[in-house]
Amino acid sequence: MRAQTSILSALRESAFASLVAAGLAFPILALGTEMDQSNRLVLEQRWSWMLIAAGLVFVGRFLVLILAQGRVAAAPVPARIWPPFVARVLPSAGVVALFLFPLVMLFWLGPQGSLKWINNYGVQILIYVMLGWGLNIVVGLAGLLDLGYVAFYAVGAYSYALLSTQFGLSFWICLPLAGLFAAAWGAMLGFPVLRLRGDYLAIVTLAFGEIVSAVLTNWTDFSNGKAGIMSIPRVTFFGLPFTASENGFAATFGLEFQAIHRTIFLFYLILVLALITHVVTLRLRRLPVGRAWEALREDEIACRSLGINTVNTKLTAFALGAMFAGFAGSFFAVRQGFVNPDSFTFMESATILAIVVLGGMGSQLGVALAAVVMVGGTEVLRELTFLKEIFGSSFDPSLYRMLLFGLAMVLMMIWRPRGLISSREPSVFLAQRKNVSGTHVQEGHG
Amino acid sequence: MTTPLLSIQKLEAAYGQIIALKGIDLDVMPGEIVTVIGANGAGKSTTMMSVFGRPPARSGKIFFDGQEITNKPAHEIARLGLAQSPEGRRIFPRMSVLENLQMGAAVDDFRHFQADLERMFDIFPRLKERIDQRGGTLSGGEQQMLAIARALMSRPRLLMLDEPSLGLAPLVVKQIFEVIRELNRNDGLTVFLVEQNAFHALKLAHRGYVMVNGAITLSGTGRELLDNPQVRAAYLEGAH
Numbered sequence: 001m002r003a004q005t006s007i008l009s010a011l012r013e014s015a016f017a018s019l020v021a022a023g024l025a026f027p028i029l030a031l032g033t034e035m036d037q038s039n040r041l042v043l044e045q046r047w048s049w050m051l052i053a054a055g056l057v058f059v060g061r062f063l064v065l066i067l068a069q070g071r072v073a074a075a076p077v078p079a080r081i082w083p084p085f086v087a088r089v090l091p092s093a094g095v096v097a098l099f100l101f102p103l104v105m106l107f108w109l110g111p112q113g114s115l116k117w118i119n120n121y122g123v124q125i126l127i128y129v130m131l132g133w134g135l136n137i138v139v140g141l142a143g144l145l146d147l148g149y150v151a152f153y154a155v156g157a158y159s160y161a162l163l164s165t166q167f168g169l170s171f172w173i174c175l176p177l178a179g180l181f182a183a184a185w186g187a188m189l190g191f192p193v194l195r196l197r198g199d200y201l202a203i204v205t206l207a208f209g210e211i212v213s214a215v216l217t218n219w220t221d222f223s224n225g226k227a228g229i230m231s232i233p234r235v236t237f238f239g240l241p242f243t244a245s246e247n248g249f250a251a252t253f254g255l256e257f258q259a260i261h262r263t264i265f266l267f268y269l270i271l272v273l274a275l276i277t278h279v280v281t282l283r284l285r286r287l288p289v290g291r292a293w294e295a296l297r298e299d300e301i302a303c304r305s306l307g308i309n310t311v312n313t314k315l316t317a318f319a320l321g322a323m324f325a326g327f328a329g330s331f332f333a334v335r336q337g338f339v340n341p342d343s344f345t346f347m348e349s350a351t352i353l354a355i356v357v358l359g360g361m362g363s364q365l366g367v368a369l370a371a372v373v374m375v376g377g378t379e380v381l382r383e384l385t386f387l388k389e390i391f392g393s394s395f396d397p398s399l400y401r402m403l404l405f406g407l408a409m410v411l412m413m414i415w416r417p418r419g420l421i422s423s424r425e426p427s428v429f430l431a432q433r434k435n436v437s438g439t440h441v442q443e444g445h446g
Numbered sequence: 447m448t449t450p451l452l453s454i455q456k457l458e459a460a461y462g463q464i465i466a467l468k469g470i471d472l473d474v475m476p477g478e479i480v481t482v483i484g485a486n487g488a489g490k491s492t493t494m495m496s497v498f499g500r501p502p503a504r505s506g507k508i509f510f511d512g513q514e515i516t517n518k519p520a521h522e523i524a525r526l527g528l529a530q531s532p533e534g535r536r537i538f539p540r541m542s543v544l545e546n547l548q549m550g551a552a553v554d555d556f557r558h559f560q561a562d563l564e565r566m567f568d569i570f571p572r573l574k575e576r577i578d579q580r581g582g583t584l585s586g587g588e589q590q591m592l593a594i595a596r597a598l599m600s601r602p603r604l605l606m607l608d609e610p611s612l613g614l615a616p617l618v619v620k621q622i623f624e625v626i627r628e629l630n631r632n633d634g635l636t637v638f639l640v641e642q643n644a645f646h647a648l649k650l651a652h653r654g655y656v657m658v659n660g661a662i663t664l665s666g667t668g669r670e671l672l673d674n675p676q677v678r679a680a681y682l683e684g685a686h
Contacts, residue, residue, distance in 0.1 A: 307524025
């Protein structure tokens with residue numbers, strides 16, 4: 001009798017779920033627009049796709065409900081704490097692996113085959129790891145929700161682009177300058193928003209990001225507008241260009257010229273920049289200013305009553321976070337050789353923020369893992385060409401990126417609402433190390 | 447006559463249109479425990495918070511050890527030797543007990559950190575047991591101990607406590623008040639205490655003020671106020 005009613009209720013719930021799925025699928029799957037030969041948009045109807053999606057959801061939901069019945073509600077799983085040995089060795093092993101990665105790829109796949117891996121996966125992911133770590137200072141440590149972080153990335157990129165093309169300054173001079181400019185802009189954004197928190201701060205930072213991109217688009221005398229800045233000088237090996245010429249990198253070191261040299265150098269460059277970001281963040285966390293950031297995230301009123309200068313604390317967080325975005329931005333410009341405002345849209349800010357949130361705010365390892373998943377995931381989607389044979393040649397899996405990310409976010413919020421790595425390691429200890437798990441602290445209190 | 451350590455003169459403050467303090471006069475002499483009692487919304491906490499500039503004083507003056515501190519930035523006031531344990535304790539929940547204590551020592555630039563840490567463990571042995579635990583996982587009483595210890599880490603000359611008994615079991619309240627009494631007796635710490643628990647507060651304090659609707663209506667020694675029939679009727683009946 002009970003089994004019957006539970007099956008009935010499971011059916012009812014599954015029907016409801018499939019109805020929701022159908023509703024969602026209607027604009028996404030059932031209706032599509034295609035360009036015909038005369039470049040007109042034609043509405044394409046794919047009702048079968050919608051029905052398939054709704055059917056899949058129905059079956060899936062039903063199975064989940066039926067299977068879940070046998071189980072007793074599980075007790076909350078205690079946070080997994082790394083065995084001490086693993087925790088000690090893992091970071092350095094990871095860094096060594098990263099340093100070996102391009103060389104291993106080069107020997108394994110050759111200069112042609114390894115390019116994709118070092119460039120699309122290696123460099124691309126590391127840029128976002130660095131941006132994630134930079135934003136982590138602002139959002140994760142200081143708790144200031146910044147939706148316009150890409151603005152500082154843009155400041156860094158345009159700093160290098162303009163300084164190198166207009167004044168002929170080299171990358172190694174522009175890199176620190178780009179960081180300084182971005183930090184100055186960070187402080188400039190910091191001043192007016194000092195009194196804001198939470199939602200209000202988010203809106204103002206969002207607007208700031210849009211303003212920067214609007215200025216870059218419309219102030220054509222300065223930034224050349226939408227057309228962007230072209231032929232930005234490429235990266236050199238401390239003065240030696242990566243060209244086939246006499247005084248190029250390959251000739252100087254007696255190597256055969258290959259385009260991959262530049263990519264490998266870029267890989268190491270961004271790796272070192274990202275590691276600097278990481279080390280600086282770790283150091284700062286142990287200094288009074290870093291602890292003040294975290295205390296500020298926890299409770300601003302308590303901070304004030306303890307004599308912490310909240311104004312300076314917020315400004316340093318904004319400025320430092322922005323500085324690392326500036327470094328990453330000038331790296332972006334030297335890598336692409338071309339910048340235009342399209343690279344600095346709100347979507348970029350959202351992606352970086354998603355990396356920080358998915359990773360677990362404040363967790364360095366979590367942010368790195370989330371960057372691998374988010375950026376690497378996009379690249380993997382491009383590789384899934386076999387899906388074309390199933391869904392037809394016009395099917396492009398990378399267009400479903402956002403759908404999948406949305407799904408991943410929803411699942412994360414259900415299973416790991418505090419991000420991939422939610423435990424926060426205290427920055428000081430009296431005796432032995434102990435990780436304190438996020439699950440012990442109530443939601444909304446931490 | 448010695449100068450008061452904290453002197454509030456004709457202080458007026460408001461939250462927007464709502465006037466919270468209507469001209470408060472209050473003195474705390476060095477070595478004293480002074481308490482302000484009153485009902486919910488009487489302006490007790492506002493008085494204390496106004497010393498730190500939130501809400502700002504609209505008129506009137508606040509002096510700390512003879513120096514005017516009216517509407518100075520909070521961190522500068524704290525550096526003068528004035529520590530506050532705010533209402534609701536306001537522990538940093540995701541930070542460990544040790545980190546919480548470190549935050550308190552920031553004002554003192556960590557000059558006496560180790561010695562002060564040992565001293566806090568002597569006063570509150572429970573905190574030593576919990577040293578690596580997150581602040582948010584402590585019990586209410588432990589959090590209150592941590593809030594007081596955190597404030598003491600800055601080596602203040604005046605400790606301001608906002609409702610330390612809030613939400614605590616009677617036994618724990620007793621413990622905490624005992625600690626405050628000993629700090630005052632042994633170390634000569636001056637304490638300014640805001641409390642709803644009038645009976646305990648008046649028994650502890652040398653002097654007390656009674657606040658009603660943003661104004662001070664009565665003042666006297668703790669003993670006098672405890673025996674005052676009006677105070678008994680309004681705040682003490684049934685409170686034992």
